[in-house]
Amino acid sequence: MDLPQIGYFIVLSRVLNFTHAARECRVTQPAFSRSIKRLEWELGGDLLLRERSLTQLTEFGRSMLPLLEQVKAAADLARDEARHLQSRDSAPLRLGLSPWLAFPLIGAILSEVIASIRSMEFTIAVEAETVMRERMLRGELDVFVGLQADTLPERFNQWHLFSTGASVFLPQNHRLACEESIISTNLAEATLLGASEPEALPERILSQIARRVGRRPSTPHRAGNWETSLQLVRTGLGLGLGLSCWPTPAELVARALSEPVVEYDVVVETLAGRPQSRAATAFVKLARASAWTYAPDVP
Amino acid sequence: MPLNETLDALRAKMTSQAAAAFEEVMQRLDSRLLADNALKTGDVMPGFELPNAEGKLVSSVELLRRGVLIVTFYRGSWCPYCMVTLQALDAMLTPVLERKASLVALSPETGGRAQFVKSKYGLHYELLADVDNAVAAQFGVLVRLPPRYRRLLLSRGIEAETLHGGAGWFVPVPSTFVVAPNGIVVHAEIHVDFTRRTELETLPQALRALWQNE
Known part of the structure; x- marks a missing residue:
C-alpha cells in the first residue's frame, strides 16, 4: 500500500462520500475509487459499505482506520523530521516523568537526544501521574514516561516499554537482608514507607501486601518520590517499597518481593494528533526501540 | 553457495501449514502493484532519522555524506529468510563497504x-528500528500480512503488538535500494516472494558502477 491510498481512505472515512472525498484529495473519482478498491484488496477486506445514498465504514474499515492513521501519522512525522534534519530551529522536549521511576532509567536516551539535536530545549516535570496526564491534555507536556494506568483518556497514544517487578529496599544490616527474596508475611510486623499520594506506587504495592496478610502493615512515614523514599530508608524510618529497576544505593540492598508476584508496566505516552517537535519524536522513538536492561525476555 | 540456493533449501523445509500461508501471501500481494507503489530508479529517497541497535540516532543525511547508501528492509527477527539474508549481506558487503558506502x-x-539480531549474528552494519513503519511507508514497501499467515505466526508465539508496539501486522516487503550520494535511487529490488532476495552479487556491481561514474 502507499501513502496516498492511505490518505484517501482517511479522508473518505471522515466525509463518507466518494465524490466529496475525491474532490478534497484532488483526484478524479474513478482514480479515487480504484485506489480505495486496491487498498481493500491489499488489506484483505471491504473497508466501506457502498449503498446508493449512503457510504459507511464496515466493521473491518473501523478496525483498520486507527491502524492506518498511525502509519500515516508516523510517515508524515518522519517526512517533517527529515526536512528539519539540518535545521537549527529550537526543538522543545517537555517531559513528564513519574515520581516513582528513577531518572537514570531515561538518562542514556536523553543524552542521545541532546547529542543529536543541539537545539533541543529540555524541561522535565516530576509530579503525581494523574496531574501529569492532565498537564498532557492541557498541552503543557509533550511526552510522559510512567506506570501504566488502569484507564487512559482516549486521546492518548501509549506504548509499552518494559515490565518490572516490585522490590523491598532495606538497610544492609536489616534481618531480612539475608533473605534471597521477600514474601508478604515477612513484612507483616515491619514498618514500611507509604506514599503521599493514595494512587502512588508504594500504596499499590502496600494494598497487595495487605490483601495477603489480612491487614495493612504500619506505615507512619510517607514519601513523594523514589529518591526521597530511599533517603527515608537510609535514615531508618522504614523499609522502602519500589520497583526492581530502581538503582540501589551502596548502603542499601534490594530484595525482590516474590509473593505476591506483582508486575508493573512502564509506558511512554503522547497525545494523539498533537504535532511533536523533532526532540520529542526522537525521544519516543529511542524509548520504543530501546532494549531496556530491565526487559529480560527480549525478544 | 548463492543466497537464493540457501533460501531454497530453507523453503524446502516448510511445513504444509507454512506452505499454505506462503501461497496466501503470493496470491494476496500483487508484485506489479507493489512495484508501482515503491520507490524506483531515479526517485529521490525520503530522508530518515532512526534509532540503531546501540540506541543512537542515525540520519540518512549523515549516511549519504559518507557516500553510497544501501537500504534493505527485512520483516523481522522471526523471519528465517531475513536472518539468512542479513548474514549473507554482512559477509558479502563488509569488505566492500569500507570504501565510501x-x-x-x-x-x-x-x-x-x-x-538482539545484531549481536546474535555478529553483524557489522547498522540495524535500524523503523518505528511504526514510517520509512517503509514512504518507500512504498509496506504490506499487511494476510490472515492465514498471521494465524501461523500467532501459533508460533509471534505477535505484532509485542514486536512492533502496534497491532496492525504491517511489515515491509523484503526489498533493497541502492542510493547515490545525491539521494537518487539507482537500483531497486522488491520481493513479494519473501523466500527470494536480491542476489548479492548485484549489490557490489551496482556500487562499482556508481564509483566508476564519480
Whole structure:
C-alpha cells in the first residue's frame, strides 16, 4: 500500500462520500475509487459499505482506520523530521516523568537526544501521574514516561516499554537482608514507607501486601518520590517499597518481593494528533526501540 | 553457495501449514502493484532519522555524506529468510563497504530486537528500528500480512503488538535500494516472494558502477 491510498481512505472515512472525498484529495473519482478498491484488496477486506445514498465504514474499515492513521501519522512525522534534519530551529522536549521511576532509567536516551539535536530545549516535570496526564491534555507536556494506568483518556497514544517487578529496599544490616527474596508475611510486623499520594506506587504495592496478610502493615512515614523514599530508608524510618529497576544505593540492598508476584508496566505516552517537535519524536522513538536492561525476555 | 540456493533449501523445509500461508501471501500481494507503489530508479529517497541497535540516532543525511547508501528492509527477527539474508549481506558487503558506502537494514521491530539480531549474528552494519513503519511507508514497501499467515505466526508465539508496539501486522516487503550520494535511487529490488532476495552479487556491481561514474 502507499501513502496516498492511505490518505484517501482517511479522508473518505471522515466525509463518507466518494465524490466529496475525491474532490478534497484532488483526484478524479474513478482514480479515487480504484485506489480505495486496491487498498481493500491489499488489506484483505471491504473497508466501506457502498449503498446508493449512503457510504459507511464496515466493521473491518473501523478496525483498520486507527491502524492506518498511525502509519500515516508516523510517515508524515518522519517526512517533517527529515526536512528539519539540518535545521537549527529550537526543538522543545517537555517531559513528564513519574515520581516513582528513577531518572537514570531515561538518562542514556536523553543524552542521545541532546547529542543529536543541539537545539533541543529540555524541561522535565516530576509530579503525581494523574496531574501529569492532565498537564498532557492541557498541552503543557509533550511526552510522559510512567506506570501504566488502569484507564487512559482516549486521546492518548501509549506504548509499552518494559515490565518490572516490585522490590523491598532495606538497610544492609536489616534481618531480612539475608533473605534471597521477600514474601508478604515477612513484612507483616515491619514498618514500611507509604506514599503521599493514595494512587502512588508504594500504596499499590502496600494494598497487595495487605490483601495477603489480612491487614495493612504500619506505615507512619510517607514519601513523594523514589529518591526521597530511599533517603527515608537510609535514615531508618522504614523499609522502602519500589520497583526492581530502581538503582540501589551502596548502603542499601534490594530484595525482590516474590509473593505476591506483582508486575508493573512502564509506558511512554503522547497525545494523539498533537504535532511533536523533532526532540520529542526522537525521544519516543529511542524509548520504543530501546532494549531496556530491565526487559529480560527480549525478544 | 548463492543466497537464493540457501533460501531454497530453507523453503524446502516448510511445513504444509507454512506452505499454505506462503501461497496466501503470493496470491494476496500483487508484485506489479507493489512495484508501482515503491520507490524506483531515479526517485529521490525520503530522508530518515532512526534509532540503531546501540540506541543512537542515525540520519540518512549523515549516511549519504559518507557516500553510497544501501537500504534493505527485512520483516523481522522471526523471519528465517531475513536472518539468512542479513548474514549473507554482512559477509558479502563488509569488505566492500569500507570504501565510501554504508548499508542499513530496517525493520519495524522495537524493544531492543535490532540489538538482539545484531549481536546474535555478529553483524557489522547498522540495524535500524523503523518505528511504526514510517520509512517503509514512504518507500512504498509496506504490506499487511494476510490472515492465514498471521494465524501461523500467532501459533508460533509471534505477535505484532509485542514486536512492533502496534497491532496492525504491517511489515515491509523484503526489498533493497541502492542510493547515490545525491539521494537518487539507482537500483531497486522488491520481493513479494519473501523466500527470494536480491542476489548479492548485484549489490557490489551496482556500487562499482556508481564509483566508476564519480
